[in-house]
Amino acid sequence: MTVIEVRQLAKSFLIPSAKRETLREHALHFFRRRSFERLDVLRSVSFEVAAGETIGIMGRNGSGKSTLLKILCGIYRPDSGSLHVRAPITPILELGLGWNPELDGVDNVMLIGTAMGMSLRQARESLDEILAFAGLERFAGMPLKHYSSGMAARLAYSVAFKAVRDILVLDEIFAVGDQAFRARCEAKYRELSARGHTVVLVSHDLRIVSTFCDRALLLDCGTIATVGSGEEVAEEYRRRLSAV
Amino acid sequence: MSEAATPMVSRIDVRGMLWTLVRTDFKSRYHGTLGGFVWALLKPALMFVVLMSVFSLIFASTPHYRLNLIVGLFLWDFFGESTRTGLTSLQVKGFLLTKARFPSWILVVASLSNACITLSVFAVTFLVYLAAIGRAPGAAGVAFFLLYLALFFLIVAGFSLASSVLFLRYRDLNQVWEVVTQAGFFIAPIIYPLDIIPERYHIYLYLWPPTPVIQFSRTVLVDGGFPTLKAHVLLVVAAAAVFAAGAAIFRAYSSDAAENL
Numbered sequence: 001m002t003v004i005e006v007r008q009l010a011k012s013f014l015i016p017s018a019k020r021e022t023l024r025e026h027a028l029h030f031f032r033r034r035s036f037e038r039l040d041v042l043r044s045v046s047f048e049v050a051a052g053e054t055i056g057i058m059g060r061n062g063s064g065k066s067t068l069l070k071i072l073c074g075i076y077r078p079d080s081g082s083l084h085v086r087a088p089i090t091p092i093l094e095l096g097l098g099w100n101p102e103l104d105g106v107d108n109v110m111l112i113g114t115a116m117g118m119s120l121r122q123a124r125e126s127l128d129e130i131l132a133f134a135g136l137e138r139f140a141g142m143p144l145k146h147y148s149s150g151m152a153a154r155l156a157y158s159v160a161f162k163a164v165r166d167i168l169v170l171d172e173i174f175a176v177g178d179q180a181f182r183a184r185c186e187a188k189y190r191e192l193s194a195r196g197h198t199v200v201l202v203s204h205d206l207r208i209v210s211t212f213c214d215r216a217l218l219l220d221c222g223t224i225a226t227v228g229s230g231e232e233v234a235e236e237y238r239r240r241l242s243a244v
Numbered sequence: 245m246s247e248a249a250t251p252m253v254s255r256i257d258v259r260g261m262l263w264t265l266v267r268t269d270f271k272s273r274y275h276g277t278l279g280g281f282v283w284a285l286l287k288p289a290l291m292f293v294v295l296m297s298v299f300s301l302i303f304a305s306t307p308h309y310r311l312n313l314i315v316g317l318f319l320w321d322f323f324g325e326s327t328r329t330g331l332t333s334l335q336v337k338g339f340l341l342t343k344a345r346f347p348s349w350i351l352v353v354a355s356l357s358n359a360c361i362t363l364s365v366f367a368v369t370f371l372v373y374l375a376a377i378g379r380a381p382g383a384a385g386v387a388f389f390l391l392y393l394a395l396f397f398l399i400v401a402g403f404s405l406a407s408s409v410l411f412l413r414y415r416d417l418n419q420v421w422e423v424v425t426q427a428g429f430f431i432a433p434i435i436y437p438l439d440i441i442p443e444r445y446h447i448y449l450y451l452w453p454p455t456p457v458i459q460f461s462r463t464v465l466v467d468g469g470f471p472t473l474k475a476h477v478l479l480v481v482a483a484a485a486v487f488a489a490g491a492a493i494f495r496a497y498s499s500d501a502a503e504n505l
Contacts, residue, residue: 013503021413021414021415021416022414022415022416023414023416023417023420024416026414070342070502073345074345075341075342075343075345075502076500076502076503077499077500077503088255089345091343091344091345093342093343099339100268100272100339102272103268103271103272107264107267107268107271110264110268111264111265111268111340112340112343112344114256114257114260114261114264115256115261115340115343115344115346116344117255117256117257117344117346118257118260119257119260120257120259120260120261120263120264121260123260123264
C-alpha cells in the first residue's frame, strides 16, 4: 500500500527585493510596484512511499530537503502539485532548536508531546521513559535554558520517538547527542521499522542512508536527480560531492 | 492549485494541549511558586482595593460613579491585556508551529488565559464587595453579568484570532493596535458617564465592542436594572459577528502562518 504519494510538487518562496513587512511600508509604497525574486525551492517533485518502507532523502544544503519534509508534514503548503498522505505523520524537525527555554524539562516534554499528538495522560505516563531514553532524569526540573544544545536535542528526540504514530519523519537524526545516545536512537529506529512504521529520513550521512534506507532519492536544485537503493544514492551523493 | 494538500495528522488532544499551554504560561509568568499563584490572585484584588480607596477620597459623594468607574476599568483592562497578548500569540509560540502540526487556534485561545484569570478574580472580588455593602445584585443580575463576560470573551477571541495572523504579515500591527486601544479607552465610556454625550451619538460609541459590555454590566451590577431584550439581541449578534469575522480571517491566513514566522 502506498502511504505517501507526491505528484509534481512545487514550492517557491518570493523574496521581495524591497521587503514590506509593516503596514507603514504598505501604505507608503502603495502605488509602487513590488518586485520579487522568485526562489524555486522545489520544482516538480514526484515520488511514492510504500507502507513500512524507509526512504532516505539526500542533497546538499539548499537543495529543498527541509522544505519537502515540511510540506509532507503539512507545515508548509505546496504551490502546486498533489500530495496524499494516508497515515498519521509524526514530524521530528529542527528539534534541537527553540523550545521554551524558561520551562523545565518536564514541562517542555508535556508541551511538545501534546503538540505532537500525545494525550495529556500519555505524556504524563511516558514521562519517566522519555527522560530515561534521553538520559536526562537528573535534569528534569532544570529550565531548558541551562541545558546544553545536545541535551535539548536529546530530549526532543525522546519525546518524538514516544509520540510516533505511523509515519515518522526525521530531519538529520543521528546527528545529535553523543555516541551512546546515537546508538540508542539507531536501536529505536530499528525497533520502529521492525514494527512496520514508515520512515522518511533526511541525512547527509552516507552510512545512515546506505544502512537504513530501502530506497533513497537525491535532491538537486529542487528536482529529484537520482532514485535508487540506499547504497546507490549514497554513492551518487558522494561522487557529486567529490566532483565539486 | 494543489489538491488534497492537507496530510493526515495525528489527532490532537485539544483539551490536553490547551491545558498544558495555560499551565506552562502561568508557570513561566509566576515562576511556578505558591507565592506566584497567590500573587496572580492578589494582584487584581489589591488593584481593586487601591482603586476603591483612591476613588472614595476623590469621588466620595458619588458612590455610583465610583462603582461604575471600577467596573469600566477592569473590563477595559481585560480587553487591553487579552487583545495585546492575543495579537502576538502565534509569533511568541512560533517554535511550536514550525515543529508540529496542530490546530493553531489553540495557541491564540491559550494566550487569553491570564487575562481571564485576572477578570475572574475581579468579578468575584467585586461581587463580594457589593454583597458586603448591601448592594448584592440578584441571581438574575449575576447570571446576566456572566453572560456579558462570556460574550466579551467571544469578542476578544475574534479580535485575537484576526490580529494574530495579520501580525505575522504586518509587523507593526502591535504599534497600531496600541494606538487604537489608547483611543478606544476614551471611546468607551469608562471615565466619563455616557449621559454627557448627546444621545444621537451613542450609537457610534456602542459600535466599539467594549462599550455595550461595560454599559450592560454596570446596569445589572450597579444600577440593579436590566437592558432591554433588543439590546441583548444586538450584543449577542455583535459578539457572534466579531467572532465569526475573526475566525474567517484566521482561517484564510493561518495555513501559511509557519511560512511567515
